Amino acid sequence: MDWEKHSTPAERAVDERPPEGCLVAAIRIPVRIVVLVLVVPVRLVWDALAVGGRLAWERGLLPLARGAGLLLRAVFVAPVVWLWARVLAPAARAVGAALTWTGKALFVWPWVALWRYVLAPVGRGVRVVALWVWWTGVVAPVAWWYRHVMTPIGRGLGWLTGVVGAGLADVGRGITWMASGVRFGFVSAGRGIAWLGGVVWAGLASARRGLRAGGGWLLRALFVRPWVWLYTRALVPLGHGIAWLARGLAKAGRGLTAGLVALLRACVVVPAVWFYAHALTPLGGGVTLLARGTATAVVWLSKALFVRPWVWLHRHALVPLGSATSLFCKVLGAQLAVVARTLGTGLAWLSKALFVWPWVALWRHAVAPAGRGLAWLGRGIWAGVTLLGRGLRTVPSTLVRWIFVVPAVAVWRWGLVPLGRALVVLAREAGDALGHAWRVAGHVSRAVGRFLGRLLRWIFVDPVRWAYRSVCTPLGHVVRDSVWRPAARAAKDAGRTARQAVEGARETVRQARRDAWRALVGGGPVPEPREPVGRLARTLGSTTTVPSAAPEPEISLHKQG
Structure with missing residues (x-):
């Protein structure tokens, strides 16, 4: 199996890193071996706990939670719902109806009665009186005044206005005629004067040189x-x-x-x-x-x-x-x-x-x-330090540098930095080894789980299945065919016989009762009760598929209609 076939982006980034020295490789392999030996049991326990927890949740806790939910629903929710639907809601509706009726009786119906039986009749009466007063005191006098006073005055004013207008129209027509005559005279005089002026101007134009002195x-x-x-x-x-x-x-x-x-x-x-x-x-x-x-x-x-x-x-x-x-x-x-x-x-x-x-x-x-x-x-120490600093101001700072700074830089550069790099490499290798070991342990755990599953199947499931198919099923068939079906058939026959005996006893009792009644009272023979005769079975001639069914005579469709 190729375990490195499906690599993650982090693994690809790790694979793309530049090659390192032999020291890193020498440290990596033992670290991975140790980590694998330590991680495989942990991964096996983890997978076992995960499978057990999933099985416990799916087979135990989930049904238990569902049952608890149903129980809580049956214990708390259903009674509350029943109490609300059967007690509180009807009570609330009854209280609401009572409050509504009380509110109407206290606040609505008195006002409605006051409006309907007091204010509305009073308003209608006041309206009738006001209309009568208005019609009698205002409309009728105004109508009479308009009909008998204003109408004749208006007609007289109209006649007078017509006469005055006719006179003014005649005066206007006279003025218009006079203005037309004056205009005609002015126009004729103007035309004559214009003609005369044209003639004179023509004469003056021909004789203006000689008559300039007396022309003015x-x-x-x-x-x-x-x-x-x-x-x-x-x-x-x-x-x-x-x-x-x-x-x-x-x-x-x-x-x-x-x-x-x-x-x-x-x-x-x-x-x-x-x-x-x-x-x-x-x-x-x-x-x-x-x-x-x-x-x-x-x-x-x-x-x-x-x-x-x-x-x-x-x-x-x-x-x-x-x-x-x-x-x-x-x-x-x-x-x-x-x-x-x-x-x-x-x-x-x-x-x-x-x-x-x-x-x-x-x-x-x-x-x-x-x-x-x-x-x-x-304050005293600060004063002493200040005095000491003032006293040592002449000492060169090189002494302090060589005593403190240079050793610190050397320790950092040649001690802490390589140590930090080594720790980084060790931590990175440990992390890579832990991831690799966890993945390998997963594959190992899966293989172990499959082996244990197959082993349990071989030990328990296959024998039980073989026993059910090869032993229980034929034995059950034999019991069914040899015991249950004959027992059921015998029970059915016994029941049928018992029903027939009960029917015979009932018929005997009925016959004895009829004979006793006829012996005591008398009367004609009572018709024997019999089963109702149904319609004959519909078949085609003598051929039938119904056992013990008498064929019905054929009826032509043309004869039926």
């Missing part, structure tokens, strides 16, 4: 003065007339607006103010008084039903009970405080006497003087 006067006479005269004598009076007409129309509009405003004030505003002051205000005051009275009654009833009983209960029951409980708690608290204060004082004094005062005395009378003495001694 002629131009003023022909163009400037006519336009000035037209503006002064025609356009200005026409503008004044249009402005006077516009001012007159504005005055007429202001007078018409003032009349309409006065008419609307007299027809709408004054009656509305009077109606609000003498109708709606008293009606609103009455509705307010009615609402206040209803609210006062509802509030008084609510206080009498729900507030005052609880106030009386709080004032005459809960407050005295709370005062008595508070007084009792205060007295008890005062007593407990006195006891606790006394006990705390005693425990504090005892604690100080046991733990504080001894340490304080030790610190004050022993540690502090000793510390002061040591401090004084240290």
